Each structure stands twice: as C-alpha cells, then as structure tokens.
Amino acid sequence: MNADELRAKQAPLKQLYRDQPEAALVVARAEGSLDPNEIAVAVDAWHGKVTAGLHKAGGGSGEEACSADMLLEALVGCAGVTLRAVATAMGVTIRSGKVIAEGLWDARGTLGVDRNTPVGLTEVTVKFDVDCDADRAKLERMIQTTERYCVILQTLKSPPRIGMEIV
Secondary structure, rough: OHHHHHHHHHHHHHHHHHHHHHHHOOOOOOOOOOEOOOOOEOOOOOEEEEEOOOOHHOOOOOOOHEEEEEEHHHHHHHHHHHHHHHHHOOOOOOEEEEEEEEEEEEEHOOOOOOOOOOOOOOEEEEEEEEOOOOOOHHHHHHHHHHHHHOHHHHHHOOOOOOOOOOO
C-alpha cells in the first residue's frame, strides 16, 4: 500500500468520525477461560488460544505464556503497525526492521515478599531497528509520530480508568 492508497482508505473514515464522533468509539475485548486444574487461563487470541500461566519467577513451569510478555507483544504489534502506517504516509520505504519491547518487573512485588516493591512492569523500552530510505532526522520524526499514535503505547503512558466487577 502506498501513501495515496492509505489516504484513500482513511479519508471516508476520518470524515465519518468528524461528522459522527460516536462512530469512532471502538470496543476492544479479550476473553479467557480459567483452567480448573492448573493456575492458567486459556486466552482467546486472534488465531487460536494462548494459555497464560505463572512465570517461572512466580513459581510457574515456564511452559505457558507470561502475561507481561503478552502485554509487550501487544505493544510490539501496535508500534510496528503504527510505524508502517506512518512510514507509508511519509513516503518512506522500509526494507526490513524489528520492533523490540523489553519490560522489567520485580517478582518480590508479585509474590508479596516486599510490600514496598511495586507489582507489575516498572520500566518498558521500545526499540526500533529499521532499514529504510529515510535519513536519521526523518526516522526520528517517524518514531515520534509512532509514539503519538500507537494505541497501546499511549494506553501504557496514560493508563485508563480500570474497573473490576463480578458478572
């Protein structure tokens, strides 16, 4: 897809969202089934199920997916797609590349070993290794624009209100 094709696809959507802002509200949803025998949940993923379980640092076998890794995978997917869209809109040809997300969490918090240790990722770094025809300054603008429009990255930077309820 080139920049003109991308603009042509997005133009009617942008106009719709300008005219009817409520049409731009999208519900994202995930669901998983609890395993009655193991400390695991089968998450309905895009192409099948992924079983999430305890990380080895939390007492798991390491055979199931780690939910922190799954979060970083979502970040990599979103940042990569956003970067490709930005590059396309800017007329930049990407020959190849990688998006790498790394996160740090302290198992003492998750296991309740130290109540002062945070639970969850405390540092996340996203790295871009891109072979493209843009110079360094243009590549930096592409990364800044990617940061601005990546849904998962912005969600992590400005967390949403989160509610928990029993259904």
